[in-house]
Amino acid sequence: MKRRTLLASAAAASILTLAAPAFAQDEPLKIGFIYVGPVGDGGWTYQHDLGRQAIEAEFGDRVETTFIESVPEGADAERALTQLALAGNKLIFATSFGFMDPVMNVAAKFPDVKFEHATGYKRADNVATYDARFYEGRAVMGTIAGRMTESNKIGYIGSFPIPEVIQGINSSFIHARKVNPEVEMKVVWAYSWFDPAKEADAAAALLAEGVDVILQHTDSTAPLAKAQEAGAIGFGQASDMAAFAPSPRVSSIIDDWSPYYIKRVGEVLDGTWQSNATWAGIGDGEVVIGEITDAVPAEVKEEALALKEQIASGEYHPFTGPLNKADGSAWLAEGETASDEDLSSMNFYVEGITAAIPQ
Amino acid sequence: MIQLVPRSEVSTLWQFLTPVLAVLATMVAGGLLFWVMGYDPVAAIKTIFWDPLFGMASSYSRPQLLVKAAPLILIASGLAIGFRAGIWNIGAEGQYIIGAICGAAVALAAYPSEGMWIFPAMVVAGAAGGWAWGMIPATLRNWFGASEILVSLMLVYVAQRVAAWMAFGPMKNPEGFGFPGSRNLQQYPSASNPELIAGTGTHWGVVAAAVAVLATWFLMSRHIRGFHIRTAGLAPRAARFAGVKPETLVAFCLGLSGALAGMAGLFEVAGPAGQITDKIGVGYGFTAIIVAFLGRLHPVGILLAGLLLALTYIGGELAQLMLNLPAATVQVFQGMMLFFLLGFDLLTRFKIQRRVVA
Numbered sequence: 001m002k003r004r005t006l007l008a009s010a011a012a013a014s015i016l017t018l019a020a021p022a023f024a025q026d027e028p029l030k031i032g033f034i035y036v037g038p039v040g041d042g043g044w045t046y047q048h049d050l051g052r053q054a055i056e057a058e059f060g061d062r063v064e065t066t067f068i069e070s071v072p073e074g075a076d077a078e079r080a081l082t083q084l085a086l087a088g089n090k091l092i093f094a095t096s097f098g099f100m101d102p103v104m105n106v107a108a109k110f111p112d113v114k115f116e117h118a119t120g121y122k123r124a125d126n127v128a129t130y131d132a133r134f135y136e137g138r139a140v141m142g143t144i145a146g147r148m149t150e151s152n153k154i155g156y157i158g159s160f161p162i163p164e165v166i167q168g169i170n171s172s173f174i175h176a177r178k179v180n181p182e183v184e185m186k187v188v189w190a191y192s193w194f195d196p197a198k199e200a201d202a203a204a205a206l207l208a209e210g211v212d213v214i215l216q217h218t219d220s221t222a223p224l225a226k227a228q229e230a231g232a233i234g235f236g237q238a239s240d241m242a243a244f245a246p247s248p249r250v251s252s253i254i255d256d257w258s259p260y261y262i263k264r265v266g267e268v269l270d271g272t273w274q275s276n277a278t279w280a281g282i283g284d285g286e287v288v289i290g291e292i293t294d295a296v297p298a299e300v301k302e303e304a305l306a307l308k309e310q311i312a313s314g315e316y317h318p319f320t321g322p323l324n325k326a327d328g329s330a331w332l333a334e335g336e337t338a339s340d341e342d343l344s345s346m347n348f349y350v351e352g353i354t355a356a357i358p359q
Numbered sequence: 360m361i362q363l364v365p366r367s368e369v370s371t372l373w374q375f376l377t378p379v380l381a382v383l384a385t386m387v388a389g390g391l392l393f394w395v396m397g398y399d400p401v402a403a404i405k406t407i408f409w410d411p412l413f414g415m416a417s418s419y420s421r422p423q424l425l426v427k428a429a430p431l432i433l434i435a436s437g438l439a440i441g442f443r444a445g446i447w448n449i450g451a452e453g454q455y456i457i458g459a460i461c462g463a464a465v466a467l468a469a470y471p472s473e474g475m476w477i478f479p480a481m482v483v484a485g486a487a488g489g490w491a492w493g494m495i496p497a498t499l500r501n502w503f504g505a506s507e508i509l510v511s512l513m514l515v516y517v518a519q520r521v522a523a524w525m526a527f528g529p530m531k532n533p534e535g536f537g538f539p540g541s542r543n544l545q546q547y548p549s550a551s552n553p554e555l556i557a558g559t560g561t562h563w564g565v566v567a568a569a570v571a572v573l574a575t576w577f578l579m580s581r582h583i584r585g586f587h588i589r590t591a592g593l594a595p596r597a598a599r600f601a602g603v604k605p606e607t608l609v610a611f612c613l614g615l616s617g618a619l620a621g622m623a624g625l626f627e628v629a630g631p632a633g634q635i636t637d638k639i640g641v642g643y644g645f646t647a648i649i650v651a652f653l654g655r656l657h658p659v660g661i662l663l664a665g666l667l668l669a670l671t672y673i674g675g676e677l678a679q680l681m682l683n684l685p686a687a688t689v690q691v692f693q694g695m696m697l698f699f700l701l702g703f704d705l706l707t708r709f710k711i712q713r714r715v716v717a
Binding site: 082 | 426527543545631633637638641680685
């Protein structure tokens with residue numbers, strides 16, 4: 001921009017500020033996103049980008065969205081966030097755990113910009129956090145897995161041994177064992193959220209151990225492809241992965257960020273936005289169970305859907321006692337449910353899982 | 360048939376011109392690519408190369424160039440010395456990671472005590488860590504004749520596993536609710552590497568990069584070791600007659616480039632990055648190879664090339680933000696630059712001749 005036009009627009013801007021009430025509606029709310037992966041990953045980032053598109057569809061001209069994809073966590077994230085803030089974005093969604101400290105640093109420098117950080121735990125007046133109760137969906141998957149396995153061995157491909165993933169492993173296992181007391185759980189760590197080659201290796205390792213149902217907390221379709229070769233079954237993760245239906249993909253756990261994104265943007269537009277920690281699940285439509293295919297017997301499907309309804313209505317909590325930790329110590333007494341604090345720092349397996357969590 | 364014939368003399372002028380040509384060719388080829396993808400090529404090139412320097416938010420992005428360029432220059436300065444001697448350290452990324460871990464280890468061990476000694480000790484530990492990681496391929500080459508190219512590259516993957524282990528295990532922040540990653544060193548005054556002058560982006564790593572440029576220039580042009588290195592690269596046999604021990608040279612080059620990469624890692628983890636995570640390596644060690652070659656393995660050239668590569672990073676982000684260009688653009692750009700450079704280089708050293716089939 002030439003200096004002269006810069007001055008002219010600065011003058012125009014000051015006139016606009018004077019006349020703010022009359023013009024405020026015309027200025028679209030600029031919303032920025034930073035993604036940890038490419039929008040085409042077909043999983044985590046893809047679902048967040050669908051949320052961004054839902055915002056555009058809902059609010060039309062009243063908003064303007066941009067995104068920066070494949071931002072490495074760390075120093076680069078801080079710069080990308082600063083550039084989004086400098087470019088005039090007033091609401092910024094940072095959609096990966098590793099963006100946490102950069103978000104806090106940048107938020108301190110831009111007090112009039114609102115930040116939304118996915119899956120983190122640090123907040124400020126202008127930093128809110130949001131997350132989904134994926135473990136609710138895992139309970140449904142676990143029920144199907146427990147009923148469907150013939151070898152009584154189910155496998156779980158973990159990404160990283162962090163609380164969110166451990167919740168999923170425990171929830172799947174608890175519900176698989178509930179319907180099938182013989183079930184055993186094997187866990188393999190991929191140490192990546194998205195790496196088709198490593199995920200395929202992990203799936204192959206599980207299949208070699210006699211696993212015939214694979215759950216995954218990684219985002220590629222590679223484990224489903226491996227399951228297909230071996231005649232095993234699996235579940236879609238983050239997105240529906242319907243290309244593998246009706247089998248090996250017998251159902252899926254879908255992250256739907258749209259309801260939350262639309263709600264928060266609406267709050268910014270009408271001036272009611274406040275920093276808080278949101279942890280929504282099936283009941284709020286943030287965790288969606290993808291269609292359960294005909295590869296699953298009707299009575300199993302019914303059982304799974306009934307559990308889903310119970311969780312959605314709040315009638316049932318997937319972590320309800322009596323539950324012991326893997327080391328045999330007591331965790332939840334009969335009828336007691338896990339607190340959110342307990343869940344968000346979960347670093348132990350429940351009784352019955354024989355593997356150890358890598359430390 | 361087409362044949363490449365070595366030129367009897369390599370023009371000095373072309374030596375300097377090829378990097379410039381490579382950049383121009385990258386702009387043209389990149390522009391074409393954007394045009395095919397349906398973007399305005401002029402706007403895209405301008406956003407990448409011009410706006411970070413003189414655009415609207417340049418008061419922010421100009422200092423960021425230094426932040427981004429410093430590790431590249433620091434690492435490339437070390438690599439270039441080895442490359443001059445024909446010793447190929449491809450594993451600077453691994454040395455960078457290990458340096459970051461060793462430096463951070465000092466800080467985390469000292470936490471929460473404060474003291475003037477902590478940061479200097481971290482720098483020493485970072486350099487030592489990188490040096491040690493570089494000495495593995497050096498030792499294996501000297502003892503068993505193992506290729507330092509392969510060994511140093513493979514050790515990058517080992518280093519990444521070590522970083523993951525540290526982030527999830529021994530270095531995990533005890534107050535981090537079980538989440539991976541160490542304490543944030545930015546919030547630990549004695550160990551942090553902050554901006555020295557607010558708004559300039561200058562942290563200790565930038566200072567170190569400047570010193571490295573000067574020191575390597577001195578080494579290569581004024582010091583007997585520099586003479587040995589150059590001779591070894593140009594005429595290994597002659598160097599041997601001149602009393603240069605190849606083993607010493609291998610250890611010196613890999614150790615020095617490792618130490619510089621390790622320091623770069625330390626400055627990054629104590630400053631811009633802040634904490635040890637499983638993703639502490641973001642590719643500086645590999646990009647620095649491009650920087651070294653683009654800079655003609657010369658300290659001043661490396662300084663300019665480092666800044667240019669930093670520009671493509673920051674401009675690439677800006678292009679994503681402003682024009683919705685895909686993120687892979689930056690990598691395509693950097694790849695093209697190396698490709699064109701090597702291509703033009705070939706033509707300065709060789710000429711193309713049609714071979715007459717008898």
